[in-house]
Amino acid sequence: MLVTLEGLDGSGKTTVWEALYDAYPDAVFTREPTNDSWYGEAVYRSIEDDDADPLAELFLYTADHAAHLSRVVEPALERGDLVISDRYSDSRFAYQGATLERSDRVDLEDPLEYVVDIHDSFTIPPDLTVYLDLDPETAAERAGTTNKFERAEYLETVRDNYERLLECDPDRFVRVDATQEPETVLEEVSGVLESVLEGSGLE
Numbered sequence: 001m002l003v004t005l006e007g008l009d010g011s012g013k014t015t016v017w018e019a020l021y022d023a024y025p026d027a028v029f030t031r032e033p034t035n036d037s038w039y040g041e042a043v044y045r046s047i048e049d050d051d052a053d054p055l056a057e058l059f060l061y062t063a064d065h066a067a068h069l070s071r072v073v074e075p076a077l078e079r080g081d082l083v084i085s086d087r088y089s090d091s092r093f094a095y096q097g098a099t100l101e102r103s104d105r106v107d108l109e110d111p112l113e114y115v116v117d118i119h120d121s122f123t124i125p126p127d128l129t130v131y132l133d134l135d136p137e138t139a140a141e142r143a144g145t146t147n148k149f150e151r152a153e154y155l156e157t158v159r160d161n162y163e164r165l166l167e168c169d170p171d172r173f174v175r176v177d178a179t180q181e182p183e184t185v186l187e188e189v190s191g192v193l194e195s196v197l198e199g200s201g202l203e
């Protein structure tokens with residue numbers, strides 16, 4: 001089973017992901033961008049570059065996703081493991097959808113849909129996606145505005161895109177209020193995960 005954590009920078013994904021280690025010692029904990037491959041390194045170089053070409057950046061992230069799928073996600077799912085990923089395809093749909101919408105690099109009617117379509121032929125959709133919902137101002141504050149993606153104004157567009165994704169796929173997404181105390185957020189996420197795993201017989 002593939003479970004992903006999504007949300008704005010600073011929404012608390014990594015905090016939850018790390019806290020789940022103890023509860024699911026046999027699960028495969030992974031993340032995007034990857035942090036153990038040259039594909040991921042290329043992505044992080046792009047994140048640090050304020051003048052990165054938005055289209056090139058989309059394909060760098062997508063290349064990292066392709067490698068992540070073949071090297072980590074697919075083998076783990078074939079073994080029957082539980083995979084918990086801190087960010088996954090929805091991050092591309094929401095973030096690169098927003099970047100392309102705000103740039104005149106390519107003339108696209110619907111940038112988010114364009115990014116979704118690129119993934120269609122090869123990605124593996126998650127079974128469950130926990131969306132940590134947080135307003136862009138608090139998100140930017142918590143994240144410390146250290147890179148170009150962490151500015152509140154940009155995060156507004158990213159959040160709108162996440163909302164579209166939730167609306168299109170209500171069965172896959174579970175929204176969790178990320179303004180709550182960390183312990184409460186973790187309790188809610190653990191509860192959701194437990195009931196989905198029970199339902200799947202994987203527990």
Ligand SMILES: Nc1ncnc2c1ncn2[C@@H]1O[C@H](COP(=O)(O)OP(=O)(O)O)[C@@H](O)[C@H]1O
Binds near residue numbers: 009143183
């Ligand atoms: N529920 C919460 N309430 C307040 N602060 C939080 C909460 N969850 C995480 N934080 C803090 O916010 C910052 C960003 O959290 P992090 O888990 O790294 O978010 P993300 O991985 O989504 O960017 C960290 O300093 C973390 O301690």
Ligand SMILES: Cc1cn([C@H]2C[C@H](O)[C@@H](COP(=O)(O)OP(=O)(O)O)O2)c(=O)[nH]c1=O
Binds near residue numbers: 061091
């Ligand atoms: C996976 C992914 C991340 N990102 C962005 C979100 C983050 O600002 C940045 C790095 O991701 P990450 O290290 O997960 O940041 P954070 O822990 O603050 O959420 O990359 C995209 O724009 N597209 C993507 O496909």
